[in-house]
Amino acid sequence: MQISFLIHNAYGIGGTIRTTYNLANTLAEQHDVEVVSVFRHRDEPVFTPSSRVRVRHLVDIRKDSPGYDGDDPEFGRPASVFPRHEGRYEQYSALTDRRIAEHLASVDADVVVGTRPGLNVHLARETRRGPLRVGQEHLTLDTHATGLRRELRSVYPRLDALTTTTEADAHAYRDRMRLPGVRIEAMPNPVPAPGISPADGSAKWVVAAGRLAPVKRYDLLIKAFDKVRAERPDWRLRIYGGGKQKDKLRRLIDQLGLYNHVFLMGPANPIEPEWAKGSVAAVTSTFESFGMTIVEAMRCGLPVVSTDCPHGPGEIIDNGVDGRLVEVGNVEAISGGLLELINNDPLREQMAARALVDSERFDPARIAERYETLFGSLTARGGSGGLLHRARGSLLGGAFAVRDAGRTVFKSPRKGRTA
Amino acid sequence: MAPRADCIADSAGGLTFDVSDQGAPDPAHLVLMNRSSGEEVRLPLTPSGDGRLRASLPISVGLPEGRWDVYAQAAGDDPVRLMPGVNDLRSLVDRAPTGSRGYVAVRIPYVTKHGNLTVRSWFRAPHAEAGELLIAGGELTVRGRVYGTEFSAKACAEIRSRAATGPVLRGELTADGAEFALRIGYDELSEGRWDVWLRPEGEDGPQVRVARLLDDIADKKAIFAYPTERVAVGGRDLLAEPYYTVDNDLSVVMAPASP
Numbered sequence: 001m002q003i004s005f006l007i008h009n010a011y012g013i014g015g016t017i018r019t020t021y022n023l024a025n026t027l028a029e030q031h032d033v034e035v036v037s038v039f040r041h042r043d044e045p046v047f048t049p050s051s052r053v054r055v056r057h058l059v060d061i062r063k064d065s066p067g068y069d070g071d072d073p074e075f076g077r078p079a080s081v082f083p084r085h086e087g088r089y090e091q092y093s094a095l096t097d098r099r100i101a102e103h104l105a106s107v108d109a110d111v112v113v114g115t116r117p118g119l120n121v122h123l124a125r126e127t128r129r130g131p132l133r134v135g136q137e138h139l140t141l142d143t144h145a146t147g148l149r150r151e152l153r154s155v156y157p158r159l160d161a162l163t164t165t166t167e168a169d170a171h172a173y174r175d176r177m178r179l180p181g182v183r184i185e186a187m188p189n190p191v192p193a194p195g196i197s198p199a200d201g202s203a204k205w206v207v208a209a210g211r212l213a214p215v216k217r218y219d220l221l222i223k224a225f226d227k228v229r230a231e232r233p234d235w236r237l238r239i240y241g242g243g244k245q246k247d248k249l250r251r252l253i254d255q256l257g258l259y260n261h262v263f264l265m266g267p268a269n270p271i272e273p274e275w276a277k278g279s280v281a282a283v284t285s286t287f288e289s290f291g292m293t294i295v296e297a298m299r300c301g302l303p304v305v306s307t308d309c310p311h312g313p314g315e316i317i318d319n320g321v322d323g324r325l326v327e328v329g330n331v332e333a334i335s336g337g338l339l340e341l342i343n344n345d346p347l348r349e350q351m352a353a354r355a356l357v358d359s360e361r362f363d364p365a366r367i368a369e370r371y372e373t374l375f376g377s378l379t380a381r382g383g384s385g386g387l388l389h390r391a392r393g394s395l396l397g398g399a400f401a402v403r404d405a406g407r408t409v410f411k412s413p414r415k416g417r418t419a
Numbered sequence: 420m421a422p423r424a425d426c427i428a429d430s431a432g433g434l435t436f437d438v439s440d441q442g443a444p445d446p447a448h449l450v451l452m453n454r455s456s457g458e459e460v461r462l463p464l465t466p467s468g469d470g471r472l473r474a475s476l477p478i479s480v481g482l483p484e485g486r487w488d489v490y491a492q493a494a495g496d497d498p499v500r501l502m503p504g505v506n507d508l509r510s511l512v513d514r515a516p517t518g519s520r521g522y523v524a525v526r527i528p529y530v531t532k533h534g535n536l537t538v539r540s541w542f543r544a545p546h547a548e549a550g551e552l553l554i555a556g557g558e559l560t561v562r563g564r565v566y567g568t569e570f571s572a573k574a575c576a577e578i579r580s581r582a583a584t585g586p587v588l589r590g591e592l593t594a595d596g597a598e599f600a601l602r603i604g605y606d607e608l609s610e611g612r613w614d615v616w617l618r619p620e621g622e623d624g625p626q627v628r629v630a631r632l633l634d635d636i637a638d639k640k641a642i643f644a645y646p647t648e649r650v651a652v653g654g655r656d657l658l659a660e661p662y663y664t665v666d667n668d669l670s671v672v673m674a675p676a677s678p
Binding site: 195196199203204205250254259260263264265266270272273276277 | 425504505506507508509512513551552553554635641642643644645646
């Protein structure tokens with residue numbers, strides 16, 4: 001099978017980029033795989049793809065490159081295909097519109113995979129007849145602007161499949177978007193086994209990792225750790241990641257006199273060796289569209305204490321078995337969860353062992369298999385660009401789009417249908 | 420593409436490098452090149468059985484203090500700078516040497532800002548390791564432990580001004596076996612930078628710089644950050660802040676407070 005991924009920027013750092021390479025690298029063991037990056041801002045990708053995966057770009061924004069596209073007049077004109085309400089709209093242009101359209105009109109692949117809503121829109125509207133059109137949702141339906149949701153509802157029926165990272169989000173799409181003929185399936189992010197031995201559980205360190213952003217609520221983690229210190233001053237906390245909240249968190253650490261116990265470590269890549277320095281991982285977010293760090297920590301042999309926030313943590317952690325879910329926003333609950341594992345060595349070790357086993361289901365080989373099954377069943381169904389299917393998809397999409405205009409109060413007659 | 424090296428630290432502080440095998444003819448060497456002196460330490464790279472080449476840098480092999488850039492070199496070829504792979508440094512995190520060697524040697528591999536692999540080395544004989552710092556009421560208390568020396572009745576602590584003709588002040592030192600606590604009153608320090616030293620055997624004995632070396636963090640300054648205290652010194656308001664230098668030695672900076 002020839003599989004072609006379309007991604008915003010394959011040369012940078014980020015969850016979607018890492019996830020795409022993890023999946024592409026594994027699929028490339030059996031299939032012909034390319035990753036097409038809309039933008040290229042540096043010579044080499046930060047994450048090194050497998051030598052079997054071809055990586056190329058459509059628009060070159062390296063100022064020192066002979067192929068620099070920034071001087072193209074189209075580069076300065078706004079995009080009209082890439083949706084206006086998409087978070088990355090400002091970076092897209094008439095030039096990206098044209099280059100992406102040209103790419104999709106001639107793409108040599110059996111399956112084309114889009115990796116964000118704006119690119120999925122291109123995919124749905126512009127892929128030549130033939131390849132399967134698979135859109136990936138790495139965020140969630142709820143986090144999209146209303147205008148974007150409306151546009152996706154009108155265009156997504158032309159996809160063959162849409163994948164979400166959680167069952168909860170797949171449910172939201174099935175329930176609220178009514179995408180006839182589109183297979184909607186939860187596909188968790190793949191996380192490879194770390195290239196190091198798992199943590200042995202003896203280090204008296206709690207580890208957290210993620211952007212220092214308000215949604216991560218590291219302020220609550222630091223406050224919770226103040227309570228941990230009162231009971232177990234021999235344990236300490238490392239928070240990996242960079243971000244705008246750094247100074248604020250630094251002040252909180254100083255205010256609470258936690259400067260010998262809580263450390264802001266800065267970004268780390270790769271992160272696996274840092275997880276392996278801890279014995280418990282902590283996640284205190286109010287929202288996680290998936291919860292990749294939870295899986296990463298578990299794969300390194302750490303039980304995770306996480307807030308039970310939407311959407312991912314509750315689908316990853318088996319509460320009380322391989323980790324602990326605690327109430328969102330509750331400092332007492334977070335410190336209670338941490339102390340439960342800190343104070344009980346046998347329980348912690350038992351959960352750590354289960355975390356290792358239970359997280360194997362996120363191995364790229366397993367996730368790639370699920371994608372292969374999905375692609376295979378769609379091909380068997382004859383969904384790969386049959387004229388009838390396309391026509392039906394786009395007509396229904398259009399019909400729904402029209403109906404959406406007058407639909408704010410009435411619930412969909414299809415509500416409750418789950419595929 | 421440049422070859423990568425995975426690096427594993429053992430609890431004694433030794434390092435093992437696993438380099439992706441480029442199929443170069445034997446013999447190959449891992450070369451550590453001192454960035455300032457140009458001195459070289461060559462370690463044989465031997466096949467490790469998993470298609471990679473391995474070199475070991477046990478703690479007993481001397482590596483003078485400094486930054487050592489890491490290269491691989493096949494016989495007859497130019498050395499090739501190595502990129503970092505996975506640095507597994509977990510055994511360094513809470514390192515607690517016995518002190519029986521009489522010295523402390525520390526090697527921490529890290530990634531340079533250009534993305535290359537370099538090893539930072541320290542060799543201290545004797546050594547004074549800083550642990551927890553406590554800041555309260557205009558005072559700094561440093562808790563720590565010495566290696567390769569013992570406290571005598573004449574033991575003292577020196578807070579040395581970095582200014583050319585600056586004074587040497589005495590800190591208040593209490594020792595318990597190899598462990599110590601050192602108290603510094605900020606109001607005794609004037610504007611400028613101050614370095615923290617121990618004289619475990621008094622003024623006739625060795626001078627030991629207080630430093631923080633025994634973990635996995637090559638550059639402490641950004642991570643071990645401490646609150647700033649406002650103190651009145653000679654009628655002026657100064658901001659006092661302990662910090663680790665680029666060599667991870669403990670110092671205090673006294674800076675003018677903005678009014």
